[in-house]
Amino acid sequence: MTTTYEITYSTHNTYEEDVREALFSFLVIPCQDETQKLKSLRFSNSLQLEAFQYQNTFGFEVAQLYNARPFKELGFQMIATVEKEHRFLPFGNYYSxxxxxxxxxxxxxxxxxxxxxxxxxxxxxxxxxxxxxxxxxxxxxxxxxxxxxxxxxxxxxxxxxxxxxxxxxxxxxxxxxxxxxxxxxxxxxxxxxxxxxxxxxxxxxxxxxxxxxxxxxxxxxxxxxxxxxxxxxxxxxxxxxxxxxxxxxxxGCDYNDCSPLKGVLKTNGRQKTTYGVKVYPLLLSAHTEQ
Amino acid sequence: MLSRIGNSLFWMGRYIERAEHIARHARVQYASSVDAPLSQKREAVLESILDMATNREGYFNVHSQLNEDDVVRYTAVSETNNFSVLAYISMIRENARGARDSLSIELWEAINSFYHKINAFSTAGFQAEEIEYFARRIEQNSYVIKGYIDNTLLHNAVWMLISLGIHLERATQVILILQTKLKDIEKNNSSKFEEAVDNFQWTTVLRSIEAYDMFMRCKKTTPNKHHVLDFLLFDTAFPKSIAFSLSCVKQFISSIPFPDEEKKKESLEFIAGKLACRFQYTTIDEVEEKASEFLKQTLNTIYEIAGLLDVKYLKYH
Amino acid sequence: MEAVMRQEMSSGVFGNYQVPPQFLDEVFNSAGGVNPHYENIYQQFVKFNKEEFKELNEQAKSAFFNQGITFSVYSDKAKGVERIFPFDLFPRIIPAAEWARLEEGIIQRCVALNLFIQDIYSNKHILKDKVVPAELIFSSNNYLKAMLDFKPVGGIFTHISGTDLIKHSDGQYYVLEDNLRCPSGISYVLSNRVAMKRLLFPMFRKLNISLVHQYPQELLATMQSVAPEGVDVPNCVVLTPGVYNSAYFEHVFLAHNMGIPLVEGRDLYVDKNFVYMKTISGPQRVDVVYRRLDDAFLDPLAFKPDSMLGVPGIMAAYREGNVNILNAPGTGFADDKAVYTYVPDIIRYYLNQEPILNNVHTYRCEKDDDFQYVLENMDKLVIKPVDESGGYGILIGNKATKAELQEFKSLITQNRRKYIAQPIMALSMHATFIEEEGRFEPRHVDLRTFTLLGKDRQYVLKGGLSRVALRKGSLIVNSSQGGGSKDTWVMTDDNFQG
Incomplete structure (x- = not known):
């Protein structure tokens, strides 16, 4: 048996001063393993940058954005659908x-x-x-x-x-x-x-x-x-x-290996980051659009 | 060539020219205040020194009133002024150091020793009269350095970027000097019809740009607004005229191996070319009445070119 | 007549030279005679009187200063101070046969260490086989998880190594230290040679001395050999932390001599997992980076987040195989002084050969027996922190005061993993011109060698940096601690007749 989820990760970052150059790293893509399959994946961002991906040390996909034109605002969104398999959980010990x-x-x-x-x-x-x-x-x-x-x-x-x-x-x-x-x-x-x-x-x-x-x-x-x-x-x-x-x-070993958003920015002033996620199972009736 | 190196070369050129013009203008203006006709007010001269170097605001942040020694010291050597001539000399050296690998040994040594000599100059009790000696050092060394630039470097992208900086800045400085003077004359409405004063003002302008004798040789007439503007704006043979500098700017921009741009109309080459051409095919009669406006437009376009250069090719951070 | 002769002898540059009784002198044998491979050069030097030699020495110094061959010294008080690296005109000479054996040993060692690093970042066979204790590796700050399961082009991690050797009083060479991160000093080797040729040209005619000037080309070829797959004409760069780095001169020197750009972190950026250089003609792809920047500063996204010197994203581009980095990040655990002890075992394990070069016996304070021995014999030992370089934080037992010994005792006890101890090695001595005395005196020397490993290519510079401890009796040869250097002449044949 499986459940399919639609997952939305979105973040909005605003900066007091112009950001002159930036590289953002998003570790937010649902991974694929024996219990999960990624059915679709979409990125969008307010700067119209082309996202690119790489695999980190632990084999997880990281999405990145690079920008060299001055900006004060970045919105980023990921929408993924994931098929999750229902597996038996362990009960009791398996070895003596x-x-x-x-x-x-x-x-x-x-x-x-x-x-x-x-x-x-x-x-x-x-x-x-x-x-x-x-x-x-x-x-x-x-x-x-x-x-x-x-x-x-x-x-x-x-x-x-x-x-x-x-x-x-x-x-x-x-x-x-x-x-x-x-x-x-x-x-x-x-x-x-x-x-x-x-x-x-x-x-x-x-x-x-x-x-x-x-x-x-x-x-x-x-x-x-x-x-x-x-x-x-x-x-x-x-x-x-x-x-x-x-x-x-x-x-990963700890939070440091898994932090969802990392960025290296060249800017002077302060910054504000907000983000949120939506995780909904797509029920059989999900396609009845309103 | 790395953009960072390009940036250093370009700004080295600009600061060399800027330091020289600010120093000379201050020197000539200060001297003129001594032998001015009666109506030439000292205060006006001091204001004009500050204005040309765009230092007025900074000065009044530290000083409450105009004072001869203060104004000259502030413009030339003051440590509280990030835009003093002395500060520009440091920036010339910093930029040269950043691009040292691209320079000739002779050029680097000339800049380095100039920096050390000027820094040894006592800034503590700097008196207004000393501007004469100080500015002459700056001017002479500027020519020495430019001599090394022209005669010891390969005339490739390195040389062209420095020269581009020099000519872009020269056009800017000449415009700033003319703007300042037009403003002075406007303020001095009462003396508007006195020919002697007018003549004196325009002679001072020519001297601030080291253009007096060449002007006389060319125009063979008393300096007045019409002739001086004509000479300094449009004389294509005089290396300090705006027309001359802008034609150099255009030529360097098209020769430096910048990447091709998609849209011709917004391209740097297009804007620089259009501006240079405008100076080739405009006469003084067309612009004399609206001289201030014309200079302002020109300066804005020059700033636009500098801005584009920075954003498109010389940016590294 | 006899009186005049004696006058000449004592006024000469070798006047009153005392061959050290308890150490090996490279130039003179214990009876005071000149060793055969030095005979020729000795005959040249002995002709100088003090004044002539002083003048020659001054010429050499000013040549270095004018070329700007300087380094910055860090201390607690001031910012960097520029100094020239003192240079001695009397070269160190290594006979061809002796060198051939050394070279073989150096290659063997570097190849084994490279295999070791590759193994550690992949299968860890050597740990599983209990040849090297796993805890020793996993506890090292220089073991980087960012390198796990990653194999750089050609399997080469340590493209540039600096192996430090000494000659003991038994006449044998010993390895003192392996430098597998960013070994420096090559610019001095090459500049020393240029200066020597200028000042002592006639000697080069008489002796067959191996050339060193091809090092930059060899380095460039090494870089090119490990370019990312599919790149035929790689764009190579030298990455420097900037003008304020103590070795900036060397960075400029190498870039210049290889004819490739010298870049700073801010000149580079990563987009779509490729590294680009910002040029006035637009972005230009960079394929191979010889970085003179510590791992921690290389990529603020992967390591120290506040580093302004590095290139954000370069580790991702690296792991994706779009750029190569020399040396690979994370090689530092292998030149850790605690791992040093195991190098002979490492050589046997991977190469199935007996090590050619000797290791100095090392006591690891983390081992109880060793720790006990160290505490009881501190006065006979050199005690070193395992993870520092540049000769900092070292205690030399027989030179230390009671207070210093006490201080170190508590330091070691607090952090046993951090310290190792070695018997005080009797570094050989070499006649060195001492300015204050105006003549030659014996001083301790070591030898830094330079090895390049590329894809299917190996190269050891035939020569190296002989570092001299200029202070009388001192054993510390590092430039930041009062060391100087000598040109090192490796003979192409051992026919000493000249």
Whole structure:
């Protein structure tokens, strides 16, 4: 069974002074994997620039715009339709506890997954927060642990967009006890990696028909590696497992690998950026136009 | 050639010419205030020095009233003025340094040593009288540098871009001098009919452009508005006339290997060519009455050309 | 008669030359005799009296100053100060046979390191086979995920390497350091040679000295060999951080001698994944970039976002295969001083050969045994941070004060991964003209060599930069820390009769 979504990403940027030269990078295109197919993709922008794409280190398509004529405003929009397959979610463990652990302790496994096992700027937990690190019980499977972790982060943090920003680290989040999906995700990742479970940051879109937190903008969740099963998405912001309602754009080590918009601009004054997303399942009756 | 290098060469040329004209104009005006006929007011001279260098506003931001020493110091060497002659000399060197690889050793050394000499000049107690000595240094060195430009460089795109800057700026400066003078005369309405004053004013203009003797040789008559404008606007043999400079501008623009443009009418070559031609085929009688307006239009077109050059070919940031 | 002779001897430039007893002297043997390959040149130099030589030395200095062969020195206080790199007229001579072996060893080492980098950014076999510890690589700041699973044209990452060698008192060469990022100094080698030819022309007639002037052409050919696929006549450029960079002279020098543009980041831009240069004749495509800019500054989109020196989007164009960058980004983990220890194993692993060049034994503070040894023997060791260059942050145990030793002890303890230690190597010494003394004295020297790897081509410059520690007793040869340089003559044959 599949669901088809229409996804609109739009952003509007205004600048106090002329921008003399600019390169924008958008990591917003839904990716293609075993559960997702990109059916159509359209870009438009207010400067009539021709968008071009490249594949980043993790194999995700990035759209770019270059402009060398002075401008003060840029509107950009992407409309994509994505077919998402309904897959079984994991339940229970696939390997014995011993098998699981011997895989996670394996040196070659570590080398293959090192990017998602090491910690960096966002995900290194200070010693003072050691008591907040959720440790896997000795007889606990990875599957059970991850479910417990999802709930743990969900309960520990209060959703609040006010106090955090794009540069907030797990330590600040632990101190505040609040944050947005990005912060929930970083904390989940940091803790999973502490337990030697490979875990990666995912950005994408969330079905807006479900009344969940984090649907108005691009959403973030984590993917953790379950031995015997593979990668599974966890959304600690909503205490859910990522299913067909989650449309993935990209993954990486942390936010820095997934930030939807990056730009290098030559301008002097201040700037203002607004953006929004629309994610709707196209129902069978969707073609009844009004 | 990199646009950044092109930009440096072009502006080096412009600043060389600009520094020279501002310095000379200040020197000649200041001297004229000393031996002026009675009606020649000192204040008017000082204002005219500020106006020609488009420094009036900046000056009054730092000084409350017109004062001889202040005006001359501000125009020539003041550190509070980003558009002083001294500041332009620094910019000449900065631009030369940016394009050093394209210059001859001799040219670079001439610019560099000129910069160091002028900077050694004491700016602290700069008196108005010193403008005579100061400006002469600037003028002489400007000719030395231009001599190296013409005689030690290959006459390729490098040389053409510098020369384009020089001639574009020369036309601009001559127009600014004429505009300033026309404004002075207008203000001085009472003396309008005194021939001696009129003669004196136009003689000063010629001297500000180092054009007096060539004017006399050509026109063999007392300088007046009609003849001076005719000479400085339209004499195609005099290298400081606007007609001469604009014809150089046109020639350089068509010889520098800029890429071809799609629309002929908006192209740089077209605009520069049209302007140059206008000066070839216009007589003084057609424009004398509306001289101010004509100069203003011309200056706007020159600014348009400079703007297009910058946006289309010399931009790098 | 005898009195006059002695007078001449002590007034000559070699007056009172003391052959250092505990070090190897390149020119003289321990009995005070001249080594055979120096015989010819010694005979020329010994004829100079102090005044003549001083004058010659002044000529050389002013020649360098007028050519603007200067570098800027950074310190905490002032901005850059321009200085000339002190240059010594007495060349270092390497016999042909000795060089042949060195060259073989240098190539072997550079090829192996290049394979190592390629492996690390792809299959990581060497890590899986536990020859090099994975943590060592993954913890390096210079290991870039932006390079993962990417193979540059021809599989070449380190197109330009600078291998630093010393000669120990046992007469053997040892590698001190591999420089795989942006090794500098080649402009001094070439300028030194020009100056030497001008001042000491007759000597060049008598000796068969390998040429060095073709280096720029070799570098250009290397660049062209690794142009993106399908580009027949590649547009090559040198990318400089700008006039305020300490090595700007070298950037100008190389661009000039290769006849290619010297560009700054702001001269380039990326559109549709291609790199263009802004010229007065419109955009011009750029295919190969020899960048003299650190990885972190190369692309604000991929690395340091506030870098104004780089080219936004160039990494994307690079990964798409539309431009090549020399050296490849992310080679720095391999010249890390902690990885240095493993280079002999790396050579054996990839080439199945025994290393030709010796490595200096290195203690890694992150290893418990080594750490303990270092703490107990600090006075016998040189202690270096693994990720700094230019001779900064180094402690030389037998020269350090008690306070310095104490300070380093706490530094190392705080960050064990950051420090390595090596026995204090007895760098060989070489007769060097000391201006204040007006005569030759022995000073420590090392040798930076320059290697180029292109697609199906390898080249080692027959010569190099012999760097001299001008301060008496000093072992630090870096230009920023009071070092000077010598021309290095590699003989084309070892027939010393002349």
């Amino acid at each position: 506890l011993q098998e699981e652990q011997s895989l996670l302790q394996d040196y070659n496994f570590y080398i293959e997954h090192h990017l998602f096992l090491g910690t960096g700027y966002y995900t290194t937990i200070d010693q003072v927060y050691t008591d907040k690190v959720l440790i896997r019980q000795e007889n606990e499977s990875v599957y059970n642990y991850l479910n417990r972790l999802n709930l743990y982060v969900y309960q520990m943090l209060e959703f609040d967009p006010e106090p955090t920003h794009v540069c907030t680290t797990v330590n600040e989040v632990l101190k505040l006890g609040k944050g947005v999906c990005q912060d929930f995700t970083h904390l989940f990742i940091a803790l999973a990696r502490r337990n030697k479970i490979p875990c990666r940051y995912v950005s994408g879109y969330l079905n807006q028909g479900l009344n969940l937190t984090g649907t108005a903008v691009m959403h973030a969740w984590a993917e953790a590696f379950i031995p015997g099963f593979g990668w599974q998405g966890y959304d600690p912001t909503n205490n859910l497992l990522a299913d067909f309602n989650y449309i993935k754009v990209a993954h």
